[in-house]
Amino acid sequence: MNARAIHRLLRAASATACAALLAAGTLTASPAVAAQGPNASGFVPTSSVPADQLARFSSIARSPENGAETRAGTAHAAPTPAVADALADDPGLEEECAKHPEADSPTGWIKNRFEMCVHRHYDLVLATPDRSVTLGRLRFDAWVLGFAYDGQRKVDYVVSVKDIIDEPVPGEDSSKWSISQDVNFSGQGSGSVTKPDKQSRVELIGSWKQQPLWTLTYTAPDKGPLYDQGDQQIVKADLTLSMRVTSPNTRTSPWSEFGAAKSNVRFDYAGPVAGKYKGTVFTDGRAELVMKLSDPAVRESALHIKDAQNNPERTFPSFNGKSIPGAKQPLHRLIDRAKQDENRRVAIATCNEVWGDYSGSGLQCDEYPFSSTYEGANQKDSAGNLVNRYSARLIDGKDNGDGGNMIKDVFTINRILDNDPFYVTIVP
Template sequence: MFRSALTRWTRALATACTLTLAATATAVAAPQDRVVPQPHNTVAIADAATLSPEQLRGLDEPIPFGEYLASRSHSKTSPTATASSAAEADDTDLRQECADHAEAAKTAKGWIRSRFESCQKKPYDLVLRDTRGSGKTLGRMWFDVWVLGFAHDGARKVEYAVSVEDITVQPAANEDATKWRIIQSFTHSINASESDPSPRVNAPGTTTRDETLTGWHNNPHWTVTYTSPDTGRVEAGNAQRVNAVILMTLGATSPNANTSYSEAGAFHSGVRFDRAGAPAGKHQGTVFTEARVELQLSLSDEAIKESTRHIRDALQHPERTFPSWPGKSIPGKDEPLHRLIDEKKKQDNRDVAIDTCQDIWGDYSGTRLQCDEYPFASTKEGANAGDDRYSARLIDGPDNEEGGRRLNSMYRANRILDGDAFYVKINP
C-alpha cells in the first residue's frame, strides 16, 4: 500500500513544476512562493491566488467534505482525532497561540513559540482547471495544514504532529472530489559544517502520506519523529551536535489532472540535537534553532533592580556607562550576545571589568558592593572582547549574585550551548 502510494507521488513529482529549496553548507534558503504548474494543453491544479476573479467566478460555495460525502450517499463520517503521540496531548494551548499568530504561523517555518515548540497553520485554496481551450474549471478545494513541532529537552528527538483539517470542496458537475488526493512527504538534511564529527539523523519508517480527501477527513492526524544517535555518554570537547533541517513537500493530485500541484519546502524546521552535559541543563536534548531566545528582566523586580537598571542603561543610555567614549554602543538588544563556556575566558572578562570598577570608584573591598559587568562575563562579548563595548558598575552584592542565577537559569531552560545567541529584553 505504501509502495504504491509512494509511486503515485513520485510520478506526480516527475511531471510537476515544483519549487526548490536550496540548502548550502551554512544556510538554508527561505522557501519561495508556491509554484503553480503551467502546462500546455492539459489539466492543472493551481493556487487560487494566482487566478483572476473571472476564472474564479461561481467557485464561492464551499461544501464541508463530510456533507459532500453524505450527499453522494456515502455513510457520513467524522474526523477521527486520535492522538498520534504523547506530544499531541499538550497541543491545545499551542494551537490556540498558533491561531493567534496567524501571519507567522502560515509561513514555511511557522510560528516558533520557544526552543521546544513550534507551529504551522497554513491554509490552502486550490483550483482544478482544464487549460485546454476555454480553461474550464473542474473544481476547487480548501484545507488547512497543521504541523505542531515538539523538540525534547532530555532526549535527542523531535516530533511533528501533522494534520490536514477543515477540508471543503466545490467540484464541477461531473467531478468526483472523493478521488482528489493530498500528499505530504518529509525529508531531512544535515549541515555537517555546523555539526560535530559523524553527525547522524534517523528518519521515521514512514515519511510520506498519500491519501484521498476521504482518507484525510476520516483520519486527519499522523506523526513524524526524527531522532539522532550519540555515544551514550558526555564527552569533553564534543557536544555531539547535529544540525539538521526537516522539510515537507505538499502536493495535490486528481485522476483528471495530468499535472499535480507541488510545493517543495511548504514547511521547514531547523533543529539541533546535542549531548552537551551539565552546562546545558539536562545532559542531552533537542532544540529548534530558529527560535529567538531572550533573557527577560523587569525593572520592578526588587531582587535584581540594580543589575537590571545597569543593563537598561547599557542598552539604552550607554553614555551613562564606563568606560566612556563617544558613540559607544553595547550589544544585547538588537545585536545578540553569545554564550561563553570557557572558565578561563570568563575570568578574563571579570578581571577587565573589575579593573574598570577600581579605576572609577577606587577600592571597594570590605563593602557589600560588587563589580557588575555587562555584557555578562559568560558571553563572548564580555569586557575582555577588546572593543570596550561593555559597562562595569558597582552594585549591591546580593543583587548581582541573583542576577547571575537568573542568567544561568535562562541558559539551562533554553539549552544555550557555547556560542549560542540570545538577546536581552528589559521590561517595566
C-alpha cells in the same frame, strides 16, 4: 464532398463552438472535455484564475467551524497513540499557533526552543492551462507541530491536512482528488539520525478528512556521556515538507510546493552546562533573559542593563558613539572559564578606575554584557584591541548574585550551548 469529409467538418465545428461556449463561461466543463488536448487541467492557485471563473464557487469564511468536517458531516478518527503522546506535551499549541500570522509561512511560528508550528492555508482551482475553464475548487489547511525535548535526543512532528472544502463542478469527482505530504529530514554531525519508516503520505481527500493527523519521530544515536572528552554528540538537522495536489484528470504537472514547511533542530549530549545532560532544541527559537525593573531582587542589575542598552554613552567606559548589544543584536554564550575570568578582569579594572577601592562596601562590580558571553569586556577587534562595547558599574552584591542566577537559568532552561545566541530584555 463525401459523407466522411462532411462528418469531419461538422465535428470540428462542434468542437470549436463548444470551446467558445466554455471560454464564455456558459457551459460547465466535463472531465472528458477538460482532458482533451489544449483543455488539459491542473490545480493552480486561485490568484491566477479570473474572478468570473471563481464566482461559481461558494465564498466560505476561513475558520475551524467552517471546515470540511462540519460541512461534510464526517468525523475524525481518533489520533494514533504516537500522535496523542506528542500532542500531550502541549494540546493547545495548534490553537495558539492559529493566532500568529507568521505561522502561515514556511518557517512558521517558533514558540520557544522546544515548540514550533507551521499553519499554511491553500486555495486551489482545478483549471485548464489558460484558466478559461474550471472544474473545481479545493481549500485546506496544512499543519506541522514540532516538539523537541529537554532530556531526550528526540523530536516529534505532528503533520496534518485539515478543514478540507472541496467543490467540484458537475461531472468532476472530487473524491478522486488526492493530497500528498512528503517529508525530507537530513542531519549532519555525530552519527546519523534514526528516521521513521514512513515519511510520505498520499491520500484521497476523504481519507484526510477521516484521519487528518500523522506523526514522525526522529532520534539521534546516544553513545553515553562523552562531553568530558570534548564530544557533545551534536547533530544538526533540518526538516522540509513538500505538498502536492492532483486529480485523475490532471494532464499537466500536478500542483506542488517544495519547502511548504521548514524546521531546524539540534541534538546534543553536552552534559551539565546545558542543565539536563542531553536534549533537543529548535535552533531558530528565541532564547531571552527578561529582567523586571519592578523586581526588588534584581532592580539594580536591571537598571544597569537598561542604561547600557539605551544610553551607553553615559556608562563606563564612556565615549561618544558607544553601542552595546543584547537588545536587538544577540549576545552569545561563552563557556570557557579562563576567558570568562579575562572578561571579569577588564570590567573590574574599570570599576577600580572609576570608583576606587570598594572592598568592604557590600558592592560588587557588575558587567554587561555578561562575563559569560563572547561580547564581554575583554572582546577585541581583529587587530587585538579592546572594542569597549561594555559597561561596568558597582551594584549591591546580592542583587548582582541574583542576576547571575537568572542568567544561568536561561542558559539551562533553553539548552544554550557555547556560542548560542540569546537576547536580554528589560521590562517595567
